[in-house]
Amino acid sequence: MRSRLPLLAIFPVTFLTVVLGTPFVIGDHPVRWESGSALPRFVMGEAEESATSSDDTTDDGDPGTPAPPSSASSGALRVAEPWKEGRAQWGVQLYWEEEEQKRSDSFIEKQAAKHAEYLIGLGANSVSLSFPYFTEGVTSNTLSAEAKTPSPERVQRVLKVFKEAGFRTTLRPIMDEAALDPPEGWRGNIEPASRSAWFTSYGEFLTPYLEAAERTKTNTFVIGTELNSMEGDPGWTALVGSAEQTFSGEVAYDANWDNYVSGRINMPVSHLGVDAYFPVQVDDDASVDALVDGWQGWLDKKATGPLPNITISETGIGAMDGAYHAPGDFYTKNAVNPEVQANWYEAACQVVQERRMQGVYWWSIWFDDDPNDAPDDKVASRLDFAGRPLTEKAVKSCFTSDYAGPGTDNAS
Secondary structure, three states: OOOOOOOOOOOOHHHHHHHHOOOOOOOOOOOOOOOOOOOOOEOOOHHHHOOOOOOOOOOOOOOOOOOOOOOOOOOOOOOOOOOOOOOOEEEEEEEOOOOOOOOOHHHHHHHHHHHHHHHHHHOOOEEEEEEEEEEOOOOOOOEEOOOOOOOHHHHHHHHHHHHHOOOEEEEEEEEOOHHHOOOOOOHHHOOOOOHHHHHHHHHHHHHHHHHHHHHOOOOEEEEEEOOHHHOOOOHHHHHHHHHHHHOOOEEEEEEEHHHHHHOOOOOOEOEEEEEOOOOOOOOOOOOHHHHHHHHHHHHHOOOOOOOOOEEEEEEOOOOEOOHHHOOOOOOOOOOEOHHHHHHHHHHHHHHHHHOOOOEEEEEEEEOOOOOOOOOOOOOOOOOOOOOOHHHHHHHHHHHOOOOOOOOOOOOO
């Protein structure tokens, strides 16, 4: 069952109206996007934008002692065409909150295998594992794990299942917004009383997860997601440098769509993803071409032409009437309209190909859900796409398209 809702926020309409001069009504989702190939360190600006698994841990959490192979690990599960450098990343954001009564290690491994099988059926070659961490308020200097935060050891077990099945893997901690008084307060407008203390606390929280990512040869670690108000802070240099001492893969940052199109994303990382929930002012029966035009109009505010250094790290939309005007709105539950969601997915995939991007990750599937079940629309988020046949068809068509990626000959 899918009764839980993704922990996304809204960006103030007034800011976007002033900065972009585009009046619209937005929903309650910021954007997230995943990372791509390992690139030299850079600061995002206008110019830049014109599989082996390692040892697991024992049940007692000792990272130095390998655990026995998981009986629930991939086995016969295997991605048909594993991702390679320069190829498109076709993926899904898998969101994991621990249940109040923690599931067994065996359960989470079997659950990961169930998701791996489902994603392989869609033609995916990538998966991003998102999970929450917590703060005490908008001005808090403290970041920490709580009961809903899976431990580094359990995260490692799940990543191992996907790695053994041949997926490109990303690990992405994301700030929970429960203590931020949403929707006015969200992760994008936090103002810690002491930024130095905030970065110290964040580094202490991240280190065990970076170690887990390193042990499983995870491809990408997202150091921050949608932290608009913190972008460009000098504290990131030391934090990213420390992360790169621990983790040998790609260190990325996922920017919210509003900040991406309105200015320069100043972050000292190897890769930039974009969480994309662009509002498009069209009717529910709009064509896919009209939706593509809407996306392109937003992206043109940043740069025209190919965007081979960018990944759509997160995008999605509710399967309901009126969703095009506020694609990230997960509070509203209008009449269910599967065509709206399926057409949006088709349009987003077309934009990724036309702009020669690195790929796309769909938001989202909840880790404890069975992706083979149809969503219960009386309680589920309209953003759920697993179990919606029209959207699943659009995803499979996207993932099995002729577009191989920005680093290939047929990336037209």
